[in-house]
Amino acid sequence: MLSLNFTDTKKEESKMSGIKLICGKELDRVFRDRKMIFSVFFLPVIIMVGIMSLVGNLSNNAQKDVEAHTSIVYIQNSPVGFPQFLKAADRDCKIYEMSDWEKATEMIKNGDADLLIKFPENFVDMVSGYKQGDVIPQIKTYYNPSEDYSRAAYDTISTGVLEAYRQSLLSQRVDNMEGLTVFTVNSDNPDMVIQDEEKAGGKILGMMLPYFVTILLFAGAMGIGTDMVAGEKERGTMASLLVSPIKRSSIVLGKVIALMIISGVSSVIYVGALVAFMPQMIGGADLGMNLTLNPKQIAMLAVLLVAIAFLYSAIIVLVSVFARTTKEASSYVMPVYMLILVLGMTTMFTTKTPGEWVYAVPIYNTSLALQGILTQEVTTMQYGVTLGMTLVFGAVLIGVIGKAFESEKVMSI
């Protein structure tokens, strides 16, 4: 009995050393190669931060450009005093009298004019001579929502300036304006925004992080993972491992753990970069929010990211096992990547509180939990279920990969 236990211990030690050796070799493949280190860990971050910063800055500049733009407004039947009123409200706008309706609408379509304001012909008389039962004069405005300048002019003038103009004419008709005002909303309430800055920051991160983690974690592991298995089969180097005195399950575990470490390291770098460069990525805008994380959030994120890295690694290795070449593996992995990407994206626009059972759905639950950690809304139960399901699902996939490694047909040997 004693000798049996000794043998079992030796077997376990041998298995562990096999896993360690395979894992070490796969890590060396990446960490001993400077080009690989750069392309796996830093290039995606540089590209991500670069693209997002560019997009953020371009969108910020576009917004500033719209704000600085001098609105071109055409007015038909302009009442006396209205152009001055408009100028007073929007100093930079250029006002023209509209003589040709067709030409003016064409200019709006082409983006040469931003807003058309059409007053009734005898607007002043209709307002000043108004009696109960008369038709209420209507001012019509026309704009092009597909043009940013036109949309901005509509927002400022049609809903802002004209409302002020209405109030001004009304005050001429009614002596006591205050008597007509039942209530105001936030006319003097500078403190109307009440929010937890950490939660608000988390909301933004929570919206973007699951999406980026999915993209970067999966994409980072995808190239290396397909090469680890399908690449080895293609090059004929897998067979040399298969004739070594090592269990095939050890080869599988060694490779998956190595891929997990690589994608785990890359995810830490990616998430760190995402948090550090968030202000640049949203165009340098000051959102008045705290984008930092507390230690509990960091710990929960770290553990979950490791589990996600484990699951994604297992998925990539599983798909690669069934491919004969890296090219074939990449084409198999791509649909899986797209599916995972869509699941990651769904949480970006979720408003309803998901049911508890949703946290048992692998992959989707990780996006929800990541979001929940950042908004500090995830419960211990939800987090535990997500973590457990991710690890269990990953372990099941490892079992399937192990079986596939035993198959002559799958391994193409």
Place this chain on the structure above:
Amino acid sequence: MIEIKNLTKIYKLNKKQMKESKTTDTLKTAVDNLSLTARPGEIYGLLGPNGAGKTTTLRCISTIIKPTRGEIFVSGHEVKREPEKVREKIGFLTGDIKLDPQFSVDYMFNFFGRLHHIQEDKLAARKEELFTYFGIKDFSHKKIKELSTGMAQKAAIAVCLVHDPEIIIFDEPTNGLDVITARSVTDYLKKLKAEGKLVIISTHVMSEAEKICDRIGVIIDGQKVAEGTLGQILHDTNAEDLEDAFFELYRHQKGGK
């Protein structure tokens, strides 16, 4: 010792393979009820044309694939029941098996040595011995992808012998090698035999089998059609050399065609 008892290996063919083989059969018998015994201190050669079942037999012995029927014992360990034990005993090399091109010869030698649980000092001594014999020292620091075919093949042979195996299985050992490298390989096989190891090779090169094999098993269409020393085979077929003997056996197997 290797003992093969009634080995049969049947492959399932997919549509593409059926089309390539111009057959409607979904199954292909690669090895058909083959039995043989190879003993320590000899070089046993499996001789046969392409597709005869030589490589399949060697792959079954080395546990890469599993026999459909029959048993194979390698130093007393059955290949299906104790594959890891079998792999400890053998060194297997074929043209299809390559070393990872991203690593150096040194790295791969150490890696496989550690997989075989060889102590570091013994590993260093073994490396010195094999690298010196095959003239690998000068390029051992280079990545496999930077080596010529011959250099890479030498490196692969050294790595496959890292654990000083009892049984050496070489599938087409000199295939693709230049004359000098091929000679050093065959000389090393003889050296291994002299040390009491069992060497089993597959080849379709008659001269190679004549020169280095103590016993030869001729396989045609997955079946062993002759076995013995060169002299016995020549005597049984009434031939002057192995090539003539092989053609005689081939004609007989194919029904005199």
